[in-house]
Amino acid sequence: MRSFILRRLLLTLPVLLGVVTLVFSFIHLVPGDPVQIMLGEGAQATDVEQLRHKLGLDQPVLTQYGRYLKDVSSGDLGISFRFGEPVTAIILSRFPATLQLAMLSLAFGALLAVPTGVLAATNPGGWLDRMLTSATLLGISLPNFVSGPIAIIVFSIMLGWLPVSGRAGLAHFILPAVTLGASLSAILTRMVRAGMIEELQEEYVKTARAKGLPEIKVLLKHALKNSLIPVVTVLGLQFGTLLAGAIITETIFAWPGIGRLTVQAINSRDYPLVQGCLLVIACTYVTVNLLTDLVYGLLDPRIKYQ
Amino acid sequence: MNTHAFLQEIGTNRLALFGGFVGSLLILIAVLAPVVAPFAFESQDLPLRLQPPSVEHWFGTDELGRDMLSRVAHGTRISMLVGFSVVLVSSFLGLLAGSLAGYYGGWFDEVLMRVVDVLLAFPGILLAIALVAFWGPGLEKLILALVAVGWVGYARLVRGQILKVRELDFIKAARSLGASNARIILRHLVPNIIQPVLVQASIGMAGAILAEASLSFLGLGVPPPLPSWGAMLNDGRSHLFDAPHLVLFPGAATMLAVLAFNFLGDGLREILNPRLQSQSTLRR
Numbered sequence: 001m002r003s004f005i006l007r008r009l010l011l012t013l014p015v016l017l018g019v020v021t022l023v024f025s026f027i028h029l030v031p032g033d034p035v036q037i038m039l040g041e042g043a044q045a046t047d048v049e050q051l052r053h054k055l056g057l058d059q060p061v062l063t064q065y066g067r068y069l070k071d072v073s074s075g076d077l078g079i080s081f082r083f084g085e086p087v088t089a090i091i092l093s094r095f096p097a098t099l100q101l102a103m104l105s106l107a108f109g110a111l112l113a114v115p116t117g118v119l120a121a122t123n124p125g126g127w128l129d130r131m132l133t134s135a136t137l138l139g140i141s142l143p144n145f146v147s148g149p150i151a152i153i154v155f156s157i158m159l160g161w162l163p164v165s166g167r168a169g170l171a172h173f174i175l176p177a178v179t180l181g182a183s184l185s186a187i188l189t190r191m192v193r194a195g196m197i198e199e200l201q202e203e204y205v206k207t208a209r210a211k212g213l214p215e216i217k218v219l220l221k222h223a224l225k226n227s228l229i230p231v232v233t234v235l236g237l238q239f240g241t242l243l244a245g246a247i248i249t250e251t252i253f254a255w256p257g258i259g260r261l262t263v264q265a266i267n268s269r270d271y272p273l274v275q276g277c278l279l280v281i282a283c284t285y286v287t288v289n290l291l292t293d294l295v296y297g298l299l300d301p302r303i304k305y306q
Numbered sequence: 307m308n309t310h311a312f313l314q315e316i317g318t319n320r321l322a323l324f325g326g327f328v329g330s331l332l333i334l335i336a337v338l339a340p341v342v343a344p345f346a347f348e349s350q351d352l353p354l355r356l357q358p359p360s361v362e363h364w365f366g367t368d369e370l371g372r373d374m375l376s377r378v379a380h381g382t383r384i385s386m387l388v389g390f391s392v393v394l395v396s397s398f399l400g401l402l403a404g405s406l407a408g409y410y411g412g413w414f415d416e417v418l419m420r421v422v423d424v425l426l427a428f429p430g431i432l433l434a435i436a437l438v439a440f441w442g443p444g445l446e447k448l449i450l451a452l453v454a455v456g457w458v459g460y461a462r463l464v465r466g467q468i469l470k471v472r473e474l475d476f477i478k479a480a481r482s483l484g485a486s487n488a489r490i491i492l493r494h495l496v497p498n499i500i501q502p503v504l505v506q507a508s509i510g511m512a513g514a515i516l517a518e519a520s521l522s523f524l525g526l527g528v529p530p531p532l533p534s535w536g537a538m539l540n541d542g543r544s545h546l547f548d549a550p551h552l553v554l555f556p557g558a559a560t561m562l563a564v565l566a567f568n569f570l571g572d573g574l575r576e577i578l579n580p581r582l583q584s585q586s587t588l589r590r
Contacts, residue, residue, distance in 0.1 A: 018424030029440040137572070141565035143516055145523045145539055146557035153550050244429035248520060252543070263524055266439040278428075278436050286427045 004297055012290050019286065023279045024068045027271050028061070038081055038269045051081075055272065077276035082268045087276035091258060095280065097167060098250070098257030102242045104173055105181030106235065112185045114228075117192025118219060124197050132189065139186025144245055148179040148252035165254035176253040180245050184238050191234055195227030202226075229299050236292025240285035315577040322573025325508070328566035335379055336386040343376035348531045356549045366551040368541065374551065377533040378559050384534045385515045385563055388445075392452040392514035393507050399453070400460020401503065405491050407461070408468025418461065425458045431517055438526045448527050452517055456510060463506055467499035501578045508571035512564045519560050535560045 027034050035052045036043065052058045055078070056067055071078070077087035120132040155175060156164045166172050199205060200223050208218045246259035254260070258277055265273035316322045335342055344364075351371035359366045365374035407415040425433065437451035471477065472495065480490050521527040522536030530537065535556040542552030 014420065015423050015427050018420065019427050022424060022428075023436075026436060026440045029437070031442060137565065137568065138561075141512070141568050142561055143519060143564065145520060145536065146553075146561055149539065149543055149546055149553040150557065152546055153553070157547055157550075240429045244432040244435075247432070247435065248523060251524065262435070266435070266524075266526065271440070274436070274439055278432065281432055282428045285429055289427075 001297070005294060008290060008293055008297075012286060015286055016283065019282045020069065020072055020279065021065075023275050023282070024065055026275060026278070027057075030271070034271055038271060054079075072279070077279065078272035080265075080270055080273040080276075082265070082270040082273065087273050090261070090273065091276055091280050094256060094258045094261045097255060098243065098246050098259060101173070101176055101180060101246060101249070101255060101257060102239065104177040105184065105242055106239065107181075108177050109181040109184035109188055109238075110231075110235065112181075113188030113192055113231075114224070116185075117189045118196055118224060120189065120193040121196030121200065122219065124193075129193075133193070136186040136189045139182050139189075142182065143248075144179050144183070145248050145252065147182055148175070148249060151175050151179055152252075167256060176249050176255055179252070180242060180249045183245075184242065187238065188231060188234060191231050192224075192227060195230060196223055199223040199227045229296070232299060233292055233296050236288055236295070239288045239292075243281050243284060312577065316573070319573045319577055321569045322577065325566045325568070325570030325573055328562060329511075329570055332382055332563055332566065333386055336383045339379045339383045343373070343379040345373035345376045347372065347376045347380040347533050349373070349376075356545060356552075358549070359551055365555045366549065368538070368552055369545065369549075374538075374555055377538060378535070378555050381533045381535045381538060381556060381559065382563075384445075384528055384532060385518060385560075388449055388452070388518040389511045389514045389563075389567075391449045392456055392517075393510050395449075395453045396456035396510065397460050397503060397507050399457040400462075401464050401496065403457070404461040404464025404466075405468055405496060408465040409472060409487070409491055409495065415465070418465070422458050422462055425455070426462075428455075430455045430513075431520055434517055434521060435524065435526060438521055443526055443529050445528050445532070448518060448521060451521075452514055455517075456514065459510070460503060460506060463502060464499060467502060468495055471495055471498050501574075505571050505575045505578065508567050508574055512567035512571065515560070515563050515567065 030037060033048075035048050035055065035057060039048055039051060049058075056064050059067070075088055077091070079085070080087050080090055083090055116132055120129045123129055152164055152175065155162045162175050163172050164175075196219075200219075202223075205218060205223055208222050209215075213222075243259075246255075246257060247262055248259070249255065250257045250259035251263050258280065262274065262277040262281075264270075265277060316326065349372060351367070353371065354363075354367050355369050355371040357363055357367040357371075363373050363375065365378060368374055368377065403418055407418040428436070433455045434451045437454055438448060441447045441451065477490060477494055480494050485494075518527055518534065519536030519539070522534035523540045525537070525540065527536055528534040538556040539553055539560070542549070542556070545552050
């Protein structure tokens with residue numbers, strides 16, 4: 001097991017280096033002078049030169065790259081042009097809100113998907129299965145920038161049950177978390193259903209039924225347990241999608257997380273902050289994928305020998 | 307599966323039929339947008355701003371008094387243009403890179419796989435947002451950003467398929483008969499791996515439409531006054547209370563387009579992978 005963990009960790013290092021390199025190169029993709037764009041057309045030449053020097057953009061590219069690697073490895077992501085504060089501090093103050101939202105969406109997605117998937121799988125091809133599977137396709141195809149405003153119209157404006165925006169209490173979490181978790185829930189439902197249908201055809205299920213076990217026990221204690229292993233992988237992989245989806249969901253619900261911060265940074269051409277946000281989201285994604293792989297290896301011993 | 311059998315299967319697969327029908331309808335609307343739209347999409351009529359749906363304006367009007375039906379119809383053009391451009395260029399690049407890497411292996415394969423690993427370390431839409439954020443908005447830049455993200459999936463899929471097929475006997479036979487590498491790749495390998503690429507292309511079309519709308523929603527996509535469903539949704543957000551139709555119609559159009567191409571992809575997958583048919587619920 002230890003060599004499996006070590007190998008996965010070693011494989012992750014070059015990916016992380018690639019991510020940092022790509023994020024570093026973004027500022028060099030800007031057509032024209034990034035400093036001039038940040039300061040605007042009417043900026044004084046001295047101000048432009050000052051900021052260029054401050055950002056280190058007057059150095060040769062390789063020197064800039066070396067400095068960026070060194071700074072990033074010590075947790076220094078530069079100074080935000082808009083806020084005048086360290087990027088790391090700004091991101092740290094916003095990241096918990098995004099994590100809370102993503103975790104709640106994940107919990108909502110999983111809690112809805114498991115019973116729905118099991119229900120659909122109990123009678124494949126039946127009316128309930130057809131209805132639930134159609135609903136999942138709808139859920140997968142419904143973008144959060146469509147479902148979010150529709151949810152606001154129905155639950156905030158028409159019914160007045162839930163607040164439109166903010167993060168003051170539990171009620172504020174419901175609409176953003178459900179909007180963000182809806183498509184995840186649909187994907188998971190399909191996975192649980194497919195896994196359950198496969199497991200229910202296995203010999204051990206027939207044996208359990210032949211022994212006279214109640215159907216509910218066969219479903220939940222035997223089939224479900226085994227069909228959940230691939231779901232863990234999908235949960236991990238979808239976490240990254242949730243982080244990316246948070247950019248839109250947080251914009252819709254004015255949620256004070258890293259997603260909204262990224263959009264604000266893009267709109268104000270605050271390139272150091274944009275780079276910082278992208279780096280943190282990508283690194284979180286890579287880390288969660290690594291953890292998912294490790295957990296999968298623990299759950300299914302066949303994996304670590306491959 | 308030969309072409310005739312393939313078309314016959316499509317005719318009996320409800321998912322593929324529905325997806326194909328709605329997809330074709332959307333393409334038709336995109337082509338005929340100037341004819342279908344009752345008004346010019348940029349034509350403003352301020353006294354008629356924020357009108358609800360009526361006989362004259364079926365989808366109502368926006369905050370500048372522009373006809374929403376005309377804007378949604380022209381928005382179909384943008385979506386289809388972006389979708390097809392991204393899918394065509396990404397699949398071509400993916401086929402090229404994936405075939406070469408899978409067939410020749412060696413350093414090219416190694417480098418390609420590392421690049422793929424790094425690009426996949428970003429959630430797809432995030433990378434597209436990043437590229438557009440630094441490149442600046444614009445239709446061509448948007449397509450380029452989505453291609454930069456999209457080719458990776460095709461390359462990985464094609465490489466995997468080529469690795470499987472290149473070891474089969476008929477490839478060895480072609481090689482022993484003296485067929486050139488280019489001929490083996492183009493005449494023997496690619497035709498045998500194209501079916502999963504078609505499935506990916508259909509689902510990729512849905513993804514590209516969704517990504518375009520997402521970026522336009524964030525103000526990073528198509529610049530105004532060009533009508534994009536995502537941008538219309540974003541504009542409509544400030545009128546959720548007084549004019550919900552501004553969100554509902556472009557929202558429904560986006561959902562329908564994504565649903566149609568996802569259905570088509572799912573249907574094609576079922577047809578090309580008969581094992582899935584026994585698990586399907588919506589097929590017949």
